[in-house]
Amino acid sequence: MNICVVGTGYVGLVTGSVFSDLGNEVICVDNNAEKIAMLERGEMPIYEPGLEEMVKRNREDHRLFFTTDLTYAVERSDVVFICVGTPPTETGDPDMRAIQEVARGIARALNRYKVIVNKSTVPVGTGDMVREIIETNRVRNVDFDVVSNPEFLREGSAIKDTLEPDRIVIGAPNHVVAMKILELYAPLERPMIITDVASAEMIKYASNAFLATKISFANTIANICDQVGADVAQVVKGMGLDSRIGPAFLNPGLGYGGSCFPKDTAALVRTAEKVGVDFKILRAVMDVNAEQPIRFLDRLRAALDGSFDGKTIGILGLAFKPNTDDMRDAKSVEIIARLLAENAEVKAYDPIAMDNARRIFPQICYGKNAYDVAQDADALVIVTEWNEFKLLDMERIKSSMRRPILFDGRNIYDPIRMRRLGFEYQCVGRTR
Ligand code: UGA
Numbered sequence: 001m002n003i004c005v006v007g008t009g010y011v012g013l014v015t016g017s018v019f020s021d022l023g024n025e026v027i028c029v030d031n032n033a034e035k036i037a038m039l040e041r042g043e044m045p046i047y048e049p050g051l052e053e054m055v056k057r058n059r060e061d062h063r064l065f066f067t068t069d070l071t072y073a074v075e076r077s078d079v080v081f082i083c084v085g086t087p088p089t090e091t092g093d094p095d096m097r098a099i100q101e102v103a104r105g106i107a108r109a110l111n112r113y114k115v116i117v118n119k120s121t122v123p124v125g126t127g128d129m130v131r132e133i134i135e136t137n138r139v140r141n142v143d144f145d146v147v148s149n150p151e152f153l154r155e156g157s158a159i160k161d162t163l164e165p166d167r168i169v170i171g172a173p174n175h176v177v178a179m180k181i182l183e184l185y186a187p188l189e190r191p192m193i194i195t196d197v198a199s200a201e202m203i204k205y206a207s208n209a210f211l212a213t214k215i216s217f218a219n220t221i222a223n224i225c226d227q228v229g230a231d232v233a234q235v236v237k238g239m240g241l242d243s244r245i246g247p248a249f250l251n252p253g254l255g256y257g258g259s260c261f262p263k264d265t266a267a268l269v270r271t272a273e274k275v276g277v278d279f280k281i282l283r284a285v286m287d288v289n290a291e292q293p294i295r296f297l298d299r300l301r302a303a304l305d306g307s308f309d310g311k312t313i314g315i316l317g318l319a320f321k322p323n324t325d326d327m328r329d330a331k332s333v334e335i336i337a338r339l340l341a342e343n344a345e346v347k348a349y350d351p352i353a354m355d356n357a358r359r360i361f362p363q364i365c366y367g368k369n370a371y372d373v374a375q376d377a378d379a380l381v382i383v384t385e386w387n388e389f390k391l392l393d394m395e396r397i398k399s400s401m402r403r404p405i406l407f408d409g410r411n412i413y414d415p416i417r418m419r420r421l422g423f424e425y426q427c428v429g430r431t432r
Contacts, residue, residue: 001184003027004077006070006102008035010046010259011119011151012083014158017054020064022187027065027073039066047325047352050159070102074109079184081149082106082130083119092266094123103130107137110144115180117147121204121264123271127171127197145177148197150204155258156323167191171200205271208264209282214249215256216288222252222429223295232429233411252428254331254383254409255292257320262289262329293334293409299426300407301342304379308344312402314377316370317384317410318350318357325353327360331409332383336361349373351386371396379405385412394421 001024005016008030020026030036035045042059044052058064067073074080082102086094099120106116116134118127131146138144148171153161168185170192172178178194185192193203222232232252240247256262265286272279304311320330327333332348339346340363349367350357358366367373370389374380374397382389390412398404398421406418408427418425 001025001079002077003184004029004073004080006030006073006080006082006106007084007098007120008032008039008045008066009083009085010048010155010158011153012081013039013044013046013055014048014051014153014162015081015083015119015151017051017058017064018159018162019184020058021054022184023063024184025063025065026058027067027076029067029070029073031068031070033068036066036068048158049156049323054159070105071109074106074114075111077114079115079117079180080106081117081119083151086120086122086263088263088266092270094121094263094267096122096126096129099126099130100133103133104137107134108139110134110138110140110142113143115145115147115177117149117181118201119149119151121150121208121260121267122148122201123205123267124198124201126201145173146197147172147177147181148200149181150200152204152207155326156321163188165190167193169193169195169200169203171195171197171203173197205264205268208261209268209285211249212256212261212265212289213281213285215251215261216285218250218252219255219292219428220288225429226431229432230429235429251411253292253385253411254296254335254428255289257329257331258326259328262286293331293338296407296409296428297335297338300379300381300405303405303407303424303426304403308339308342310343310345311378312345312347312376313339314367314373314380314401315346315348316350316373316380316382316389317386318348319353319384319386322384322386325350325356327353327356330384332357333360335381335383336364340364347373347377350384351388371400375400377401378403379407381407382409382412385410394418394423398422 003019003024003026005012005028008028016026016028038045084098084102089095127146127148150169168190170178170181225232236250239245269279269282318332320326336346346364347367354366370392404423406423406425411427415430
């Protein structure tokens with residue numbers, strides 16, 4: 001099948017690469033000429049394990065192409081995937097302008113029957129909106145259908161998630177159209193849900209909102225554990241073994257960040273509001289998430305005798321989670337901003353997100369590694385649980401610090417061991 005993928009962000013680039021790897025001819029389009037030029041040189045605009053090799057292989061085999069020319073790409077395709085960004089606006093509603101613009105472009109280029117697939121995370125009703133835009137703007141009287149096929153990949157394991165998804169959701173106006181998209185995914189041999197467009201759109205939001213709920217729930221349990229002397233690691237393990245609950249997404253910490261959960265929870269609250277439903281649970285989930293880093297910093301401030309003024313704080317981990325260089329809505333951003341506002345000196349290190357971090361915080365110091373950041377620090381804070389922080393020489397870290405205050409925002413160390421080593425150690429939900 002000839003496929004066009006519009007948008008070369010995480011979703012578009014990974015989707016395009018995987019479909020080409022499955023033997024389809026794929027043209028990826030982006031209006032960002034710089035990004036397309038990078039991709040043509042074989043450079044990846046994002047860090048994603050395995051992506052570069054997959055792109056290289058399929059370009060060499062002439063199955064994967066990059067262009068800025070939407071008309072050219074659409075004209076040659078049977079299926080067009082819309083994978084452009086829907087960033088949040090101040091109201092919590094996603095900004096739909098890129099989708100609308102792409103829909104108008106597709107309408108102008110429509111030269112024969114095509115299936116237009118929405119893969120971007122979009123509010124319920126977007127399928128209808130895209131259909132209307134194409135209907136109104138098409139220049140030739142050519143037929144088309146609009147399908148919703150939400151994406152569930154995670155940054156950092158995007159290729160694996162795309163090749164081995166838990167489920168594939170196809171929301172289509174009828175069975176014949178659904179089958180066309182199903183055919184594309186058939187080689188993956190994964191469970192499929194064939195449904196209507198609105199239900200597919202809702203599945204995506206409901207899933208992300210539920211995962212965010214699990215995290216905020218675990219964070220609240222952890223905050224209680226801190227006070228009552230329970231160990232949250234044992235508590236969530238005990239909960240997760242109940243197959244009705246499951247162990248995933250119960251890791252407490254500084255809260256969820258990234259480009260999806262914060263945006264999608266806000267958008268679902270807005271969708272609910274518009275139809276007269278007050279999504280109280282989800283509003284509480286968002287509140288808990290906003291409070292979690294504040295609570296953590298309150299404890300750190302208290303450990304530093306009530307003030308960050310003039311103190312040197314070492315930050316380990318800047319990306320919103322490990323295995324990505326993505327800093328969008330990263331907890332590190334909130335934490336560093338607050339520390340700077342309270343006159344702390346900040347030194348930071350991340351294995352791969354430092355270039356992105358420098359754009360946000362050009363004024364702070366960046367270390368060569370974790371040891372560099374610990375040197376002469378009054379406190380060290382783990383913000384992202386990169387593997388390389390798990391097996392550091394903690395004796396060396398401790399002896400190089402001005403004060404051995406270790407705040408582990410992701411629970412990667414054993415509290416007993418850290419205290420035995422002489423750290424003033426605090427974490428989330430295993431503190432007493
Ligand atoms: C998330 C979903 O997991 C994907 O299924 C979905 O496709 C994607 O959003 C999207 O909508 O595009 P992603 O944002 O890449 O994927 O990252 P996650 O691995 O889900 O982590 C999100 C945040 O939750 C991170 O900040 C992570 O540190 C935090 N988290 C996750 C916890 O604090 N505790 C956990 O137990 C799990």
